Amino acid sequence: MTNSQLTPGIVPGRLSAEAYCTNFADIAPPLDAHEVRVAADRCYFCHDAPCVTACPTEIDIPLFIRQIATGTPEAAARTIFSQNILGGICARVCPTETLCEGACVREAAEGKPVEIARLQRHATDTLMAKNAHPFTRAAPTGKRVAVVGAGPAGLAAAHRLAMKGHDVTLLDARPKGGGLNEYGIAAYKTAGGFAQAELDWLMGIGGITLKPGLALGRDLSLAELQAGHDAVFLGLGLGGVNALRAEGEDKANVLPATDFIRELRQAADLATLPIGRDVVVIGGGMTAIDAAVQARLLGAETVTLVYRRSKASMGASTVEQDHATQNGVRIICNAAPVRLLGSGAVVEVEFAYTEAREAGLHLLPQTFRLKADQVFKAIGQTLEPVPEGIATGGGKIAITGPGRTSISGVWAGGDCAQGGDDLTVTAAAEGRDAAMDIHLYLMGA
Amino acid sequence: MADLTTTFIGIKSPNPFWLASAPPTDKEYNVRRAFEAGWGGVVWKTLGSEGPPVVNVNGPRYGVIHGADRRVLGINNIELITDRPLEVNLREIKSVKRDYKDRALIISLMVPCDEESWKDILHRIEDTGADGVELNFGCPHGMAERGMGSAVGQVPEYIEMVTRWVKKHSRMPCIVKLTPNISDIRKPAEAARRGGADAVSLINTINSITSVNLDDFAPEPMIDGKGTHGGYCGPAVKPIALNMVAEIARSPETHGLPISGIGGVTTWRDAAEFMALGAGNVQVCTAAMTYGFKVVQEMISGLSDYMDRKGFASTADLVGRAVPNVTDWQFLNLNYITKAQIDQDLCISCGRCYAACEDTSHQAIAMSPSRVFTVKDEECVACNLCLDVCPVENCITMRELPQGEVDPRTGRVVSGYANWTSHPNNPMAKQAAE
Numbered sequence: 001m002t003n004s005q006l007t008p009g010i011v012p013g014r015l016s017a018e019a020y021c022t023n024f025a026d027i028a029p030p031l032d033a034h035e036v037r038v039a040a041d042r043c044y045f046c047h048d049a050p051c052v053t054a055c056p057t058e059i060d061i062p063l064f065i066r067q068i069a070t071g072t073p074e075a076a077a078r079t080i081f082s083q084n085i086l087g088g089i090c091a092r093v094c095p096t097e098t099l100c101e102g103a104c105v106r107e108a109a110e111g112k113p114v115e116i117a118r119l120q121r122h123a124t125d126t127l128m129a130k131n132a133h134p135f136t137r138a139a140p141t142g143k144r145v146a147v148v149g150a151g152p153a154g155l156a157a158a159h160r161l162a163m164k165g166h167d168v169t170l171l172d173a174r175p176k177g178g179g180l181n182e183y184g185i186a187a188y189k190t191a192g193g194f195a196q197a198e199l200d201w202l203m204g205i206g207g208i209t210l211k212p213g214l215a216l217g218r219d220l221s222l223a224e225l226q227a228g229h230d231a232v233f234l235g236l237g238l239g240g241v242n243a244l245r246a247e248g249e250d251k252a253n254v255l256p257a258t259d260f261i262r263e264l265r266q267a268a269d270l271a272t273l274p275i276g277r278d279v280v281v282i283g284g285g286m287t288a289i290d291a292a293v294q295a296r297l298l299g300a301e302t303v304t305l306v307y308r309r310s311k312a313s314m315g316a317s318t319v320e321q322d323h324a325t326q327n328g329v330r331i332i333c334n335a336a337p338v339r340l341l342g343s344g345a346v347v348e349v350e351f352a353y354t355e356a357r358e359a360g361l362h363l364l365p366q367t368f369r370l371k372a373d374q375v376f377k378a379i380g381q382t383l384e385p386v387p388e389g390i391a392t393g394g395g396k397i398a399i400t401g402p403g404r405t406s407i408s409g410v411w412a413g414g415d416c417a418q419g420g421d422d423l424t425v426t427a428a429a430e431g432r433d434a435a436m437d438i439h440l441y442l443m444g445a
Numbered sequence: 446m447a448d449l450t451t452t453f454i455g456i457k458s459p460n461p462f463w464l465a466s467a468p469p470t471d472k473e474y475n476v477r478r479a480f481e482a483g484w485g486g487v488v489w490k491t492l493g494s495e496g497p498p499v500v501n502v503n504g505p506r507y508g509v510i511h512g513a514d515r516r517v518l519g520i521n522n523i524e525l526i527t528d529r530p531l532e533v534n535l536r537e538i539k540s541v542k543r544d545y546k547d548r549a550l551i552i553s554l555m556v557p558c559d560e561e562s563w564k565d566i567l568h569r570i571e572d573t574g575a576d577g578v579e580l581n582f583g584c585p586h587g588m589a590e591r592g593m594g595s596a597v598g599q600v601p602e603y604i605e606m607v608t609r610w611v612k613k614h615s616r617m618p619c620i621v622k623l624t625p626n627i628s629d630i631r632k633p634a635e636a637a638r639r640g641g642a643d644a645v646s647l648i649n650t651i652n653s654i655t656s657v658n659l660d661d662f663a664p665e666p667m668i669d670g671k672g673t674h675g676g677y678c679g680p681a682v683k684p685i686a687l688n689m690v691a692e693i694a695r696s697p698e699t700h701g702l703p704i705s706g707i708g709g710v711t712t713w714r715d716a717a718e719f720m721a722l723g724a725g726n727v728q729v730c731t732a733a734m735t736y737g738f739k740v741v742q743e744m745i746s747g748l749s750d751y752m753d754r755k756g757f758a759s760t761a762d763l764v765g766r767a768v769p770n771v772t773d774w775q776f777l778n779l780n781y782i783t784k785a786q787i788d789q790d791l792c793i794s795c796g797r798c799y800a801a802c803e804d805t806s807h808q809a810i811a812m813s814p815s816r817v818f819t820v821k822d823e824e825c826v827a828c829n830l831c832l833d834v835c836p837v838e839n840c841i842t843m844r845e846l847p848q849g850e851v852d853p854r855t856g857r858v859v860s861g862y863a864n865w866t867s868h869p870n871n872p873m874a875k876q877a878a879e
């Protein structure tokens with residue numbers, strides 16, 4: 001090994017081969033059989049359970065845990081998948097501390113919720129390991145629906161539509177389906193090629209034709225899509241990124257965190273992926289945390305995450321913040337970038353401390369600088385490009401009810417549409433609900 | 446999904462899960478919600494004769510045994526039969542049955558032990574549309590003192606007599622509900638069959654005191670400083686109920702008599718076990734009282750998955766399947782020899798197996814100074830206590846010695862089937878041979 005964590009600049013192979021393996025291994029490995037029984041036994045089978053209300057897809061959690069407890073994990077999986085066909089990825093990526101587990105009555109009582117996500121993973125893994133698809137399609141309706149975007153929203157919509165007997169064409173601009181499951185989520189949350197495995201399994205319903213490498217706007221227009229289909233669902237996600245608006249932003253090695261993560265997710269061998277010795281991440285959400293942690297796991301010596309507001313207003317939950325600090329990421333709050341320095345490539349970033357005032361965020365005269373071989377920008381994504389002729393609001397596709405856009409016959413859901421948090425599970429819920437609405441529309445109800 | 450439709454003594458229900466006669470089935474509001482939740486049938490809370498209804502205590506009615514995490518393991522109650530007027534119950538039964546024709550609705554009855562009383566009540570329930578009657582000869586408290594409930598159920602002659610009256614004055618299918626508070630459960634079941642019963646259901650609750658308050662020195666539940674025995678039910682009573690069901694299922698006198706299995710059914714598995722031992726369906730009370738009506742959904746999905754796994758087309762394929770394998774001790778194979786073995790990779794060195802075997806069994810486990818536990822085959826009698834107390838699943842297993850191998854404990858070669866009836870130590874065997 002020639003490079004180490006101390007090698008200056010941006011270089012690959014800072015760690016040993018084993019270190020890459022352990023660093024990017026499954027962050028929450030499956031529970032063993034005994035752990036499953038003990039975990040399931042803790043569920044109180046609450047009436048009108050708060051965890052169900054807290055789940056955007058409203059999975060019947062007490063029922064599926066009881067089904068696990070009685071030794072029928074496949075039945076548990078059907079309970080999960082009937083509400084959320086992406087229950088497998090959700091079990092791995094949901095910020096459960098703010099969702100189901102945060103609402104668990106045992107969290108309130110003891111600060112120790114039932115391990116809902118890990119139980120959900122046990123059930124869904126068990127059924128998916130049999131490679132059995134739990135649902136069958138209804139009789140063909142002869143209706144054709146185009147779904148644009150094969151991320152969680154598009155996949156949930158496509159599956160539900162196919163199940164209802166419609167024929168679905170699923171297009172995605174990228175070479176692989178899965179959306180951010182494949183290109184965004186932290187590698188250690190989706191270890192073992194889970195995103196593609198789940199995609200293949202989901203397609204097992206039949207009736208969905210995946211067409212990768214086909215972009216709406218570039219390769220075909222919305223009007224063309226509408227002409228060939230009875231309905232269209234848009235699950236475009238957020239393709240653009242916000243700019244820092246700081247001097248020197250155009251210097252080399254200053255890039256969107258999402259680009260860094262995408263490259264990481266697609267790397268065949270993480271040891272070949274170059275990473276800076278000193279890395280600065282700007283932002284306070286899940287993307288910022290994931291970029292920072294994974295930079296550390298790739299062997300960066302120092303990684304500093306800088307957020308312009310207070311710790312409490314960070315988009316990332318305290319659990320995620322703790323995860324970052326445990327991995328050696330330093331978090332600095334209340335500081336905003338003012339200048340990026342360096343000739344050609346970035347070498348340093350200058351920050352000013354901030355203060356939240358009524359008029360807005362105020363930059364204080366006190367500043368500091370951080371060494372930076374790489375700067376990852378994670379200050380929010382934007383809808384890009386906006387499909388022609390569609391109304392937007394707050395930078396997203398405007399919708400009413402279950403995803404109806406301003407254009408008749410066109411629905412939207414997930415990150416690209418208004419409402420809900422930008423989460424995998426929310427996208428799954430919105431895709432499913434829009435599909436049900438499309439179904440009613442197509443069947444003339 | 447397997448088809449769970451069950452026909453029990455001619456009464457069809459979409460699944461074999463019925464609610465037992467108890468508070469969950471005490472009124473229209475409950476029963477409608479139970480049917481909406483998926484229950485296949487209900488046995489309405491026991492009705493009494495016309496006239497002023499019984500009264501219940503107004504203090505606590507239940508005593509409970511909890512597990513460490515407050516899991517309800519057993520409940521005892523001192524509740525009586527319905528305390529609502531007969532006309533109200535009858536009106537409600539009619540109204541519910543009209544709207545739920547596909548569900549089973551059975552009326553539980555308990556009236557004084559004379560023919561007129563039975564004739565009268567049977568006449569009154571005639572036009573409710575109910576699918577059958579269940580005779581409550583089981584209630585162990587409150588009613589027995591008035592010559593009803595288990596006071597009848599403990600005297601086989603009374604059971605036969607009352608059942609005969611019921612069959613004489615009604616054309617409805619008749620289930621006789623048995624009390625477990627009796628030494629040989631086969632006797633009341635035989636009496637019910639002689640009286641013409643279409644089925645028996647069991648068990649009703651078991652006489653019990655769940656706990657004693659050690660400050661006030663009275664049994665719980667305590668009513669103004671005093672307590673009384675109640676009826677025990679819930680998961681804790683299941684083993685007792687299973688045995689009684691099996692006894693009736695395999696006894697030549699009662700073999701083939703339909704059985705509705707009751708007692709601690711909480712999961713699909715409990716239900717399947719009752720059915721394998723001969724119950725045509727099951728009834729549930731405590732599980733619903735603990736978890737609500739929704740608990741049936743797990744029973745439905747679980748039983749259906751199990752039947753799919755086993756390739757059973759209908760519940761009839763399961764019912765009674767284990768009955769031929771319930772036998773008397775004397776027919777067990779004495780040449781079936783097993784030895785405990787400890788998987789050292791799974792062992793966590795707690796030493797519980799050692800304590801159990803060394804202190805209370807056969808001194809067949811060795812413990813090394815470094816806490817390695819191994820079985821001494823020459824001492825092991827295969828009681829399996831070590832396996833039972835081991836906290837790790839599958840760490841201790843029982844290995845069957847194949848025929849031809851020498852049992853190091855006895856020094857004898859393992860041979861084929863032989864039971865006590867022909868064993869040389871059995872004086873009866875010798876007599877038979879002489």
Ligand SMILES: Cc1cc2nc3c(=O)[nH]c(=O)nc-3n(C[C@H](O)[C@H](O)[C@H](O)COP(=O)(O)OP(=O)(O)OC[C@H]3O[C@@H](n4cnc5c(N)ncnc54)[C@H](O)[C@@H]3O)c2cc1C
Binds near residue numbers: 179
């Ligand atoms: C780094 C990162 C980490 C995250 N971590 C988590 C997490 O741990 N937990 C969590 O719940 N959420 C997480 N999220 C958020 C979550 O990934 C998103 O909310 C979710 O993926 C949204 O799903 P979607 O289907 O709306 O969009 P996406 O997943 O973005 O999918 C959109 C798809 O549409 C395609 N597309 C876009 N435009 C076009 C077009 N014009 N033509 C054809 N196809 C197009 C894209 O290629 C893409 O495949 C994370 C997000 C990021 C960026």
Ligand SMILES: Cc1cc2nc3c(=O)[nH]c(=O)nc-3n(C[C@H](O)[C@H](O)[C@H](O)COP(=O)(O)O)c2cc1C
Binds near residue numbers: 524527584648
């Ligand atoms: C509070 C309570 C009241 C009951 N009342 C009746 C009754 O009125 N008639 C009857 O036949 N059984 C009655 N039972 C007995 C139940 O029907 C059932 O036989 C018993 O509880 C065992 O089933 P379980 O273990 O599922 O609870 C009652 C049980 C309880 C707990």
Ligand code: SF4
């Ligand atoms: S359950 Fe509680 S609130 Fe309801 S009647 Fe009984 S004691 Fe009263």
